[in-house]
Amino acid sequence: MRQQNAQIVRDPAWRRRIVGTLIGLLLLWPMLVASEFKPWILFDEQSLNATAHFLADFLAPAHSLDFLRLVAVNTWQTVAMATAAMTLAIAGAIPMTLLINERLSLSRIGTGRMAFIPAAVRQLVRWLLVVLRSVPELVWGLLLVRIAGPGPTAGVFAIALTYCGMLGKVYAEILDSSDHFATRALIVNGSGRLNAFLYGAMPEAAAELVSYTIYRWECAIRGSIVLGFVGAGGLGQRMDESLKNLVGGEVCTMLIVFVLLVAAADGVSKMLRERLA
Amino acid sequence: MTNESNIAAKAMPPVPPLRYSTVALLVGLAALVVASFATLRLDWQPFFTREALASMSEFIHGFAPPEMAPRFLRKVGVATMETLSMSGLGTIIAAALGTALALPASGRFGKALRLPTRMLLNFLRSIPELVWASVLVIAAGLGPFPGTLALAAHTTGVLGRLFADALENVPPLAESTLRTNGARPLAVFLYGTLPQTAPQMMSYTLYRWENNIRAAAILGVVGAGGLGQMLKYFLSLFQMQQAATVIMAMLLLVALVDGISFWLRRVMMD
Numbered sequence: 001m002r003q004q005n006a007q008i009v010r011d012p013a014w015r016r017r018i019v020g021t022l023i024g025l026l027l028l029w030p031m032l033v034a035s036e037f038k039p040w041i042l043f044d045e046q047s048l049n050a051t052a053h054f055l056a057d058f059l060a061p062a063h064s065l066d067f068l069r070l071v072a073v074n075t076w077q078t079v080a081m082a083t084a085a086m087t088l089a090i091a092g093a094i095p096m097t098l099l100i101n102e103r104l105s106l107s108r109i110g111t112g113r114m115a116f117i118p119a120a121v122r123q124l125v126r127w128l129l130v131v132l133r134s135v136p137e138l139v140w141g142l143l144l145v146r147i148a149g150p151g152p153t154a155g156v157f158a159i160a161l162t163y164c165g166m167l168g169k170v171y172a173e174i175l176d177s178s179d180h181f182a183t184r185a186l187i188v189n190g191s192g193r194l195n196a197f198l199y200g201a202m203p204e205a206a207a208e209l210v211s212y213t214i215y216r217w218e219c220a221i222r223g224s225i226v227l228g229f230v231g232a233g234g235l236g237q238r239m240d241e242s243l244k245n246l247v248g249g250e251v252c253t254m255l256i257v258f259v260l261l262v263a264a265a266d267g268v269s270k271m272l273r274e275r276l277a
Numbered sequence: 278m279t280n281e282s283n284i285a286a287k288a289m290p291p292v293p294p295l296r297y298s299t300v301a302l303l304v305g306l307a308a309l310v311v312a313s314f315a316t317l318r319l320d321w322q323p324f325f326t327r328e329a330l331a332s333m334s335e336f337i338h339g340f341a342p343p344e345m346a347p348r349f350l351r352k353v354g355v356a357t358m359e360t361l362s363m364s365g366l367g368t369i370i371a372a373a374l375g376t377a378l379a380l381p382a383s384g385r386f387g388k389a390l391r392l393p394t395r396m397l398l399n400f401l402r403s404i405p406e407l408v409w410a411s412v413l414v415i416a417a418g419l420g421p422f423p424g425t426l427a428l429a430a431h432t433t434g435v436l437g438r439l440f441a442d443a444l445e446n447v448p449p450l451a452e453s454t455l456r457t458n459g460a461r462p463l464a465v466f467l468y469g470t471l472p473q474t475a476p477q478m479m480s481y482t483l484y485r486w487e488n489n490i491r492a493a494a495i496l497g498v499v500g501a502g503g504l505g506q507m508l509k510y511f512l513s514l515f516q517m518q519q520a521a522t523v524i525m526a527m528l529l530l531v532a533l534v535d536g537i538s539f540w541l542r543r544v545m546m547d
Contacts, residue, residue: 010399028366028369028486031362031365032362032363032366034359034361034362034421035354035359035362035363035366035421035424035425035502036420036421036502037366037422037425038422039331041417041418041422042416042417047417047418050415050416051415051416054415054416065318077316079313080312080313080314080316080317081308081313081317083310083313084310084313084314084317084319084423085314089312101413120498134528134531135524135528135530136494136527137409138495138498138505139495139508139524139527142498142508142512143511143512146512146515147323147324147332147336147486148320148324148335148366149320151320152291152317152319153317153319153321153323154321155318156319157324172314194327200478203306203380204475207292207384225405226405226407226408229407229408229411230496230498236408239408239411240411240499243411243412243415246415251412255404255408258403258404258408259283259400259403263384263403
């Protein structure tokens with residue numbers, strides 16, 4: 001009786017769990033080797049010394065007036081880079097969204113099928129958007145720094161190119177998933193394409209489009225800091241310089257400013273999006 | 278004629294009232310955009326003059342043809358494996374640490390611990406992987422190891438917060454049933470709470486892994502191993518053909534991951 005009970009209590013899936021764990025460990029081993037996972041090097045004397053040195057400096061945030069002024073200028077530069085890049089990205093994304101929107105096709109009226117040239121143009125623009133967004137902004141940054149030299153210009157264009165691809169794709173998706181009855185009615189009755197878009201599709205989709213754009217602006221602020229690390233100006237570049245010189249106090253101040261900036265952007269974006277809802 | 282326009286005016290709904298706060302917001306937004314462009318003084322020259330276009334096309338031609346020697350491809354393959362391993366390990370560590378931190382952050386060890394843990398998670402989350410990596414390179418030296426730690430640090434913040442929310446939102450019935458029948462707290466958690474949240478936690482983790490592969494591909498730019506480190510190296514030597522191969526490997530890796538996750542999601546939805 002007792003034995004029977006014990007058998008029932010045993011985990012019915014034990015075999016599967018043990019096999020799964022073993023396979024997991026087998027897969028883990030090459031990953032540990034390939035990523036040179038050696039936690040003990042954190043604790044050898046040399047790196048402990050470097051870390052201790054850096055941390056001791058880190059715990060006293062730099063707060064001289066000159067440095068704070070520099071940080072303020074660079075923080076503004078970061079925000080400005082994000083804003084300018086978003087403006088350019090929107091300016092690029094809107095025409096492309098209009099181009100690939102199939103609801104605005106005139107050749108589709110009646111037949112339901114698009115003519116060859118319009119279909120080809122749409123496909124080409126779609127591919128362009130894929131290329132733009134699948135190259136990471138940091139890689140765009142690295143390339144553009146080689147063309148434009150270090151400074152905010154490379155950063156702005158890097159973000160603008162990637163975000164143009166993302167915005168174009170998401171705008172098209174939002175417009176596709178909205179109700180297309182009004183647009184269709186307008187197009188079929190002979191309205192111009194732009195009017196059909198503005199009065200048919202926009203009233204329904206506008207809130208979502210703006211909301212997504214604001215969210216992307218918030219991401220662009222984070223992105224523009226990261227781009228500084230490849231020499232594209234702003235807070236990131238200053239942080240990179242301080243890190244290379246191992247000046248912990250400056251890094252600490254900038255990290256604090258950075259966390260505050262991200263929190264502020266988060267708050268502003270949430271507030272704006274709640275207004276739209 | 279006036280009659281007709283009257284009818285048209287009546288048929289239209291009233292114009293929605295314009296709120297002052299909306300006007301103020303729009304003006305503020307326009308001011309922000311103008312101020313941004315004014316203070317940045319963007320340098321359009323390298324992109325839009327004729328010589329610039331010529332030098333740019335020269336730059337782009339430098340990429341072709343991508344380096345395809347087998348020995349080089351093997352090196353790129355090793356770096357790709359390194360990138361994949363970094364992302365995988367970073368995500369696993371983050372899932373473990375995230376679960377550990379999600380317990381106090383969901384208020385399971387008393388209200389006093391909830392807020393500080395959440396603040397810690399917020400801090401971990403709001404610093405991007407790349408910044409973590411460049412800080413950790415100081416402590417752990419160059420190579421993929423600081424990259425793994427950086428991914429783990431940022432992702433712990435993200436996953437910990439998501440896990441904590443999932444644990445807080447779990448329907449409490451199963452848990453309270455086990456508890457009133459005298460089960461121990463650990464057993465209650467393992468057999469009552471975890472089975473309910475596990476699928477959600479798993480899908481968050483997979484989603485973050487996908488993100489982390491992208492991040493791992495570029496972390497090397499600050500010296501944290503993987504494909505990014507190769508790209509930075511070849512670009513700084515102006516060896517564009519090698520750089521082109523590395524970029525192609527990055528794009529392929531990301532496209533592959535996208536495809537797999539799309540397929541997995543479709544399979545799981547059915």
